[in-house]
Amino acid sequence: MALIVQKYGGSSVHDVERITRVAEQIVATRKAGHDVVVVVSAMGDTTDKLLDLARQAAPLPVPRELDMLLTAGERISHALVAIAIHALGGQACSFSGPQAGVLTTPAHGRARIIDVVPHRVRQILDRGQIAVVAGFQGLSRETEEITTLGRGGSDTTAVALAAALKADVCEIYTDVDGVYTADPRIVPAARKLDAVPYDVMQEMAAAGTKVLALRSVEYARCHGVPLHVRSSFHREPGTMVTGTAKAPSAERAAITGIAHDRSGARLTVTGVPDRDGLAARVLRSVVGAQGDVDIVVRNASAADGHSDLTIVLSGESGPAAVAALEEQRTDLGFARLAYDEGVGKVSLVGSGIRTLPGVTAAFCAALAAAGIGVDTMTTSELRISALCGAAQLDDAVRALHDTFGLAAPQGALVGAGSGR
Amino acid sequence: MALIVQKYGGSSVHDVERITRVAEQIVATRKAGHDVVVVVSAMGDTTDKLLDLARQAAPLPVPRELDMLLTAGERISHALVAIAIHALGGQACSFSGPQAGVLTTPAHGRARIIDVVPHRVRQILDRGQIAVVAGFQGLSRETEEITTLGRGGSDTTAVALAAALKADVCEIYTDVDGVYTADPRIVPAARKLDAVPYDVMQEMAAAGTKVLALRSVEYARCHGVPLHVRSSFHREPGTMVTGTAKAPSAERAAITGIAHDRSGARLTVTGVPDRDGLAARVLRSVVGAQGDVDIVVRNASAADGHSDLTIVLSGESGPAAVAALEEQRTDLGFARLAYDEGVGKVSLVGSGIRTLPGVTAAFCAALAAAGIGVDTMTTSELRISALCGAAQLDDAVRALHDTFGLAAPQGALVGAGSGR
Structure with a gap:
């Protein structure tokens, strides 16, 4: 009982x-x-x-x-x-x-x-x-x-x-039946995962996998609550989220799956004067407006003592961030503000990903082969993410799922330098 | 302020x-x-x-x-x-x-x-x-x-x-604009009252006037809260409910208005054995089922040691009361149970009503003249009520409103024995 x-x-x-x-x-x-x-x-x-x-x-x-x-x-x-x-x-x-x-x-x-x-x-x-x-x-x-x-x-x-x-x-x-290696609506061959460690699940949720809210995974991990993600339509077991990813061996990364996020937006602030802390103040304005900031890229090499700032944030909080910046325009003294929605992000999630250089190389090669132009990429211990146009996102997910052989269970382990 | x-x-x-x-x-x-x-x-x-x-x-x-x-x-x-x-x-x-x-x-x-x-x-x-x-x-x-x-x-x-x-x-x-001498949808000549004392308003509410819930008037009276019933569509004053009816003079009754209630039902329990307290037990079953009992008439003159019981209650609580009685049928030993909805009740409300015999006489005469058959009548200090078929209710309201001259303000005072 x-x-x-x-x-x-x-x-x-x-x-x-x-x-x-x-x-x-x-x-x-x-x-x-x-x-x-x-x-x-x-x-x-x-x-x-x-x-x-x-x-x-x-x-x-x-x-x-x-x-x-x-x-x-x-x-x-x-x-x-x-x-x-x-x-x-x-x-x-x-x-x-x-x-x-x-x-x-x-x-x-x-x-x-x-x-x-x-x-x-x-x-x-x-x-x-x-x-x-x-x-x-x-x-x-x-x-x-x-x-x-x-x-x-x-x-x-x-x-x-x-x-x-x-x-x-x-x-x-x-x-849905549980957590998949990718969204089955995009990748029909996607495979249901029997178990996912908390930290990997956190990265999946943060990277856009909708099955579980990020905060709930954090809370579960913090308090050691075993999660069982399952279907409300039948009694088959779903995906257990519990434990922590094993430290990857020196030679193999354990890829869990491909996450994607279609809800991003990009704010480009150009001509920010290179005064002390001004870029930080721009950023503070965005965050103060509850902007859910994902990536910040500062291009300090722009001419004549000005730099450009690119901020990737959730489309939901975009309009408030734009309004906050416009309000302080004279004060902050930047030249132009551009805002576009429809920013897609595709992520490869798993343990040992950054440690193995072969994985990042394979990631880039797969996207390039699929004709997807990537201008921004970030990595963390458990994830590699790339930004692309929202229209290319599905292709990106399919290319990566295929390249890393996620449809077959054994595909989840990638040998270092396998060059795939 | x-x-x-x-x-x-x-x-x-x-x-x-x-x-x-x-x-x-x-x-x-x-x-x-x-x-x-x-x-x-x-x-x-x-x-x-x-x-x-x-x-x-x-x-x-x-x-x-x-x-x-x-x-x-x-x-x-x-x-x-x-x-x-x-x-x-x-x-x-x-x-x-x-x-x-x-x-x-x-x-x-x-x-x-x-x-x-x-x-x-x-x-x-x-x-x-x-x-x-x-x-x-x-x-x-x-x-x-x-x-x-x-x-x-x-x-x-x-x-x-x-x-x-x-x-x-x-x-x-x-x-609506306030409390009227009768429902204006039934009596177009009905007059809005500027003020109604608490106790009279209680009787109006108890007798079916929907503008104020009975319980709220009781509470207001108990705590001396002045009530102002008014329209949400304009700023004209409505009806003030406050104070207590003045003790009527020996010669005049102050009639406030005609209330009516269409939601009544009648339960007739026939052949109740004349055993000690059995009628009371029948009544308890009804009340226990949350029956909102209005009038009880016991006809003890029925033949061979049995009596009939007529209970008038709200149609809303009728089905539960019937179910409660059916459940205890063998135990209570009554012969038949009849239930009909569509019981109408018309009431004349005001102070000094019972004190002046002329008022009751005029009440009965008005209904008789309008061709309305009345089988049950009850009176209280501030009210005379008669039961009739729901179909005849509107006619009854109009006949009484007319007889007691309620359309004109001075009509609200009726001389004793005026014989109208």
Whole structure:
């Protein structure tokens, strides 16, 4: 008998029919003798609909009130899941984020979980009942205001609850079968991975793999919560995320897969005077506008004491960053500001990648052979990323998946200098 | 400068356009120098839609979970109102029922407010901001669970907050201009009343006048909160509900108006054995099933040691009462059970009504002249009510409004024995 946290996303609770299916699965898990805590997102596109109402009421809704509004979404779904469990003869109790003891920072719309104090959840489990917790929301410990966690927040709620309750596993139910070597919609031969270490999964999530929210993987790694990413449509096992990548041997890199991200944007600030710390101030303006900065390239070799600054950031935070820079234009004294969306990023993720020079060479050769022009590349211990036009992104993913032989399990190990 | 509580019902916040109009009115009140606390219902038919989802998930949803679900409705509307106020340059803060300190009994779906401890609301007012409170909901002091107050609950929230904050007035905004001598849709000549005493308003509400929920009038009377029922579409004054009816003089009754209720049902239990307390047990079964009993008539003169029991109750609670009686049929030993909806009730409300025999006589004569057959009649200090078929109800209202000359202000005083 285990303690299992199950997280169901918006598509799993899209309508009452799916909610009933989810309830059946929950009741079956309880009947098998396990303690069950369920975390649910809002139904289908409820959050988007609420956001739309808010934007009709005000072009820029106040963050505190937006959080009061959006938390209604999970409140509807978690109560309906509890009602459906009762209809099947189970016993369930729903809890809002604050009721479940999810304590966060005060930042509305992007709060981070500080701690979870799940007294009431524990009480319900002790009575043999099922706890159904609203994901994506919590209570600021500092201000006692209701907060939301930002995108992917329900994954983090599930992991944080699992950590606080010392759950045996945190199951993340999604509409795919698990984590793949690449997006199967782009690469039909992509292979489902049985297991991925936390740190590699972090890199995958950071590089654009949508199956798990980055923050939830970080939290799971930090607290040693085993994650099981699996399908809500069948009972086949999915992908276990647990443990750390083994230190790669001197000769082989263990490639996990290809991640991609289509949501990037590029800000080019030209003619920044080479005064002390001015480039840093430009950057601060962008970050202050909540710009989610990914890559910064400073071209200091431009003529006459000026340099150019290229900033790659998420397209979502782009407009705010542009507005922040425009506002300080006279103060910062730069010449021109260019902004384009549609920046694609393709990444090869795995352990031992940077250590082996052969991997980087093969990476570049594969993209070149596929006719993909790359102007910016970055590497980390576990990842090589290249920027390209969004239109070329799918080709880039396929070329790399193929080059590194990821369709076959043995392909995941690449010998140093194999030259492929 | 006054402290004003304003309550806006579901139709006043039906969509974002109306919410913006409501926000304008709120901001104008604040700009006029008043402290403003706003109580809102859920948007339009949100509550019904949520109820429908719950019934899709389970034929009889668990009450605790139903409350978790339904409270999402006001959560959406109160946040949107706050967002709209900010968009107009105002400062507002929304609070759920529990956040506003609304403490209730633990009965889910029909909790009663015990007390209001509005620390956070007071704090916001002290900062010069507007508080927007979710109506219809609270926190059970005993169980710490979230509760709803049942129909008309938002009116009661507004009055209870006004009492706790010692507000100067509690304004109830509706889609009519105030309290009328009869429903203007039935009696076009019906006259808007400038003022109605609490006790008379209680009788009007109990007799079916929908403008104010009965419980909210009781609460207002108990705590001396002046109520102002007014239109949300214009700024003309509506009806003030305050004070107590003056003791009627020996010669004159002050008739306030005609109330009607179309939602009644009749339960007839025949052949109840004349055993000790059996009739009382039948009644207890009905009340136990939350039957909202209005009138009970026991016909003890039936033959062979049996009697018949007629119970008039709200059509809403009828099916549960029937089910409760059927369940105990063998135990109670009655012969037959008949149930019919479509029971109409027409009431003449005012002070001094029972004291003056001429009024009752005129009441009966008016109905008889209109060809309305009456089989059951009840009277109280402030009211005479008669049951009739729901189809005849409109005629009955018109006949009484006409007979008692309510269209003209002076008609509201009826001389004793005037014989009209």
